[in-house]
Amino acid sequence: MSESSSFILDDQEIPFMPGQSVMQAALTAGVFIPHLCYHPEFRPHGSCKLCTVKINGRPATSCTTPAAAGMAVESNTPEILDKRRTLLQMLLVEGNHFCPSCEKSGFCMLQALGYELGVVAPRFSLLYPTRPVDASHPDVLLDFNRCILCELCIRASTEVDGKFVFALSGRGIKKHLVVNAESGKLADTNFSLADKAAQVCPVGVILPKRKGFAVPIGQRRFDAAPISAHVDEFKPVVSAQGERP
């Protein structure tokens, strides 16, 4: 790549390749931008808004904004960190996020970002929604209480597995994850534990059965180092055809 394009992210020069988003360029350069619905193997979605930065003074989601030479990008500023905290706090009160009983605890991106950004209080009133779990499938448990509507399972099931197992239904605060079966039960789909959709949930909705709490506290993914130190795990992947999502 002969072009030497770059932009400025919080006083740091970030080089990028044509076609890269601000997020991809930052992650490639080793700078972590908090995110939930972005996944290096999928096209950006821009829905969680956690990766919002200010580009030339205007807010934009860094996962969907193409990098351009000379951009001035603010990410790690008190104003933006405060907005990200508010987004996390709204997600935490909208669902039932009871970490002590969650098998994903220590591996959960929502939890790890709460730690990263120093979210210690719910700030808002908790909604305590009623969301029954779906334990019908022999190998997989669905706990809808923790869903943050990132649509990663939907994208994986549709684009990779070709199974269309998941979808969102409802509008606004009533929007929720549904299973594409007449009964609404996961057991009545062709979903399998080997599916990509079974492996992409950033929180604790899609869980393999009989494997809970296998890793002791202290050795879990985000125990030793905060999520921002895991930046390499989120770097964009380049397929064999040289295409990036």
Add this chain to the structure above:
Amino acid sequence: MNAPRKLKVATTSLAGCFGCHMSFLDIDERLLDLLEFIEFDRSPLTDIKHCGPCDIGIIEGGVCNADNVHVLREFRANCKVLIALGACAVNGGLPAQRNHLDLRDILAAVYVTEEGLAPGTQIPNDPELPLPLNQVHPIHEVVRVDYFLPGCPPSADAIWKFLTDLIAGRTPHLGHGLIQYD
């Protein structure tokens, strides 16, 4: 010159399991260092029944019944700084897992329809028993809360860091490894 006045600290457990108090005691011999700076008012450690004017109030547990509301308001009225200690005080925690169920159904399941009950068992109705609330609430939904220390329970090191920061007049800052939700 007189030594600085010791800070008065009150603690209580509402809808909690006393696990946060146990974790507090887990600061072990550092408790003696702490006692150079604080003295306890109402607390399970002193068995004082009502809270007098205090500098710091530490609340474990959420609010699940009418008595919890009275105790919490007594603490808020008497404490300059009120701290929500642990998952239950911060977001309802384990007791709040009943919030999607109907209270009457829960009581009936335990005292009426459960197998093996003694004949004549009924839902307790003694006037001395505090009435349960329909839902369990974190304490910030009832009174203003100054600081939150999450964790189930928060580790002894987190409690130590938090209290020493506060006593030294710093804004408590936990950082990675000490801030935890589980």
